[in-house]
Amino acid sequence: MTVTAYSFTGLSLRIATEAIAQTVTDWYDTNARDLPWRQPDASPWSVLVSEVMLQQTQVSRVEPAWHRWMERWPTPAHLAADPPGEAIRAWDRLGYPRRALRLHACATAIVERHDGEVPDDVDALLALPGIGMYTARAVAAFAFRQRHPVVDTNVRRVVARVVEGAADGGAATTPADLRAVEVLLPDDHEAAARASVAFMELGAMICTARAPRCAACPLTTVCAWRLAGSPPADGPSRRTQRYHGTxxxxxxxxxxxxxxxxxxxxxxxxxxxxxxxxxxxxxxxxxxxxxxxxxxxxxxxxxx
DNA sequence: TACTCGTGGCG
DNA sequence: TCGCCAAGAGT
Incomplete structure (x- = not known):
């Protein structure tokens, strides 16, 4: 069965897409990594810190830094009370140290605008320094269990492959990406939040950019890209980024x-x-x- | 829109 | 080995 085979009516498409979210969520329940910011008692602040650290930085490098950070600054008020230079120092080698500076500014803004509590709505989150379209929705979904499309590079790739039959997500088109993911989410808020993290985990662990592990993928019999023979990306390869000497x-x-x-x-x-x-x-x-x-x-x- | 902005893991 | 890529944001 494929999504396209069921897409001749809106109702059956709806059924097929809900089956995708349910399948990925079931997979997540038994295969997810045990990450500390996913614990049920993780505070919204700790979730926010993890999301900022994870912007362009791998989980393996974030985890120890996150533990040290949360022990030292368990609330936004704790961080805001220290100089921004201390945040930069504690950021250590996570990369893009402007994120540390913005996270400090974010903590200050939370104290000043929200009485020290991480706000629970997307617009208020978006207004905070260092919080963009992805992170605002990630915090709303993962910390406050709300129903929002959470679209990062993993989710874009999963949707591109499973639904669109493409090798990768291509250039980011935020409004279209949000809509493409929104239709995959179950109506129930808690179920939607779980599906969102499940899609991300699938993209990070199975549906990876370079060597996808399709044999272990719960969607392998449904994936449009797989069914099309896993064609390579057609667009121009992205400009290679060098680093040394820049x-x-x-x-x-x-x-x-x-x-x-x-x-x-x-x-x-x-x-x-x-x-x-x-x-x-x-x-x-x-x-x-x-x-x-x-x-x-x-x-x-x-x-x- | 396209570019800048760190650092390191991995195939 | 070395180039690709990584839970993006800001301009």
């Missing part, structure tokens, strides 16, 4: 120096990280503009 790389070197020091660092220390003076200047200017670094005369520090 401005981003030099920024990373400078941030590592600052994280390692409890005291202001002489500018000369940053000159030692990379030979190209022009590139160093660009990197430092960028860090200053982002607010990740403060300059006081010939010294630089993390923001106090």
């Amino acid at each position: 401005d981003r790389y030099v920024r990373g070197l400078m941030m590592a120096v600052l994280r390692a020091s409890d005291e202001p660092v002489p500018l000369g220390r940053l000159d030692e990280v990379w030979p190209d003076a022009q590139q160093r200047q660009r990197a430092l200017d960028g860090l200053l503009a982002d607010g990740l670094v403060r300059r006081r005369g010939a010294m630089v520090t993390l923001p106090g």
Whole structure:
């Protein structure tokens, strides 16, 4: 049975899509990873922190950092009471340290606007620093058990393959992606929240980008991409991202120096990280503009 | 829209 | 080995 085979009426399409969500949820119930932010007693704040850390960073690297973070800053008020530089330092090597700065600003905004409680509606979440279309819905669904399409790269890929028969999700088109996922969600809010995390888990563990484990997939007999013979992606391959030697790389070197020091660092220390003076200047200017670094005369520090 | 923004795991 | 990719957000 395929979705398309049932799509000659709206009613039967509805039945087929609900079967997909139920199948994936059943799979999730026995195959999901035991991640701490998925525990029933995980606080909304701890869920929010996990979602920000997981933006472009793998679970294996996030988990230890998340434990340390939650022990030190169990509520938004705890984080807001410390300087943003401490958040950047604790972020360690998770990457994209602007996320740490925004998470600190997010905690401050939660204290100021929401009396220290993580808001439970998508619009209020969207208004917080560092919380975008994905994270707002993820927090609403996973922390507050609401029914929202939660569309990350995993879900986009699963839907592209199972429903559309494509190898990948192609370019992100947020409104269309939200609609495509919305029709797959059960009406019940708790069931929808479970289906949302189940779709993500399937994309992360089975329906992966490079070597999908279709033999272990609960949707293998239904998947449009599989039934079409798993054709390769047709669009242009995405531009390859290099890293070593880029401005981003030099920024990373400078941030590592600052994280390692409890005291202001002489500018000369940053000159030692990379030979190209022009590139160093660009990197430092960028860090200053982002607010990740403060300059006081010939010294630089993390923001106090 | 397309680009920038870290760091590391993995096939 | 090395290029792809990773629970995106902001501009």
